[in-house]
Amino acid sequence: MLQLANTLDKVNLGVAYVVRWLALAMMLVQFTIVVGRYAFGLNSIALQESVLYMHATLFMLAAGYTLLVDKHVRVDVFYAKVSAAAQRRIDIFGHLFLLMPSMIALIYWSWPSVRNSWAIFEGPISVGGIEAVFLLKSLIPVFAVLVILQSLALLIRLLAVKVP
Template identity: 65%
Template sequence: MERLAGRLNLINHSVGRLVRWLALIMVLVQFVVVLLRYVYGFSSIALNESVLYMHSALFMLGAGYTLLVDDHVRVDIFQAKASDRGKARIDVFGHIVLLFPSMLALLYWSWPSVRNAWAIYEGPLSVGGIPAVFLLKSLIPAFCVLLLIQSLACLLSKLAVLAGGRA
């Protein structure tokens, strides 16, 4: 189980290493947008939308990595004083009862919209914008799949802890 969890972790680790560069690129592009607007009086809708696209990709594709490195939001009401086995039980419950069903529901209910967006190659959000809303919508199933993969990896690790393995 631990070996499979490690292989699954590699997926989100690789994606996380790739998308983290979007943060830097996004800041640089936003700087260029502000510079062009306020210094040169030039504005570009596509350039503005590119920041939105990068921001969306950073958060949607980076969610699995955030779960991998355990930097996600956690409510520590029950976990604060729990033992390692108690924390593992709480995490197993969270993955099976909360995360898996919510990601599967989001994947199921968003798929028709994503499929339709690809069928018509849905265009820009605004006139003069980036003609790739279908790519933006594709981030939703990618988000779900990456979180499901990472959730499975975490679940396998926590089950190993409960079975007497290492944390």
């Protein structure tokens, strides 16, 4: 089972390895937009939207990796003050009854919008923008699947550890 958890980790590690470059690309594109606008009086709605697309892609696809490296937001009012065994029980409960059901609900409720967007190849957000809103909306279920996979990997490890 731990081999399955390691394989699931590799999915999010691979995705993070690819999308991390979007942070650099976003910075360079945003710099180009600012220089173009203020130095040359040029403006491009599509270029501005590309920053939005890159930011959304980076945020949504790196969420599973963030969970993997334990850098997600944790409300640890009680968590930090309890024993390792209690932390393990809290984590198991959180994965099984909070995180996974939330992600499944997100897939369920977002899927009709994603499907409809693909059916019409939904166009740009703004006039002159990128004609690929259907790709942007597709990030929602992909995000949920990546988080579910990482949650499953963490859950396997939690259940494999024997705590006295």
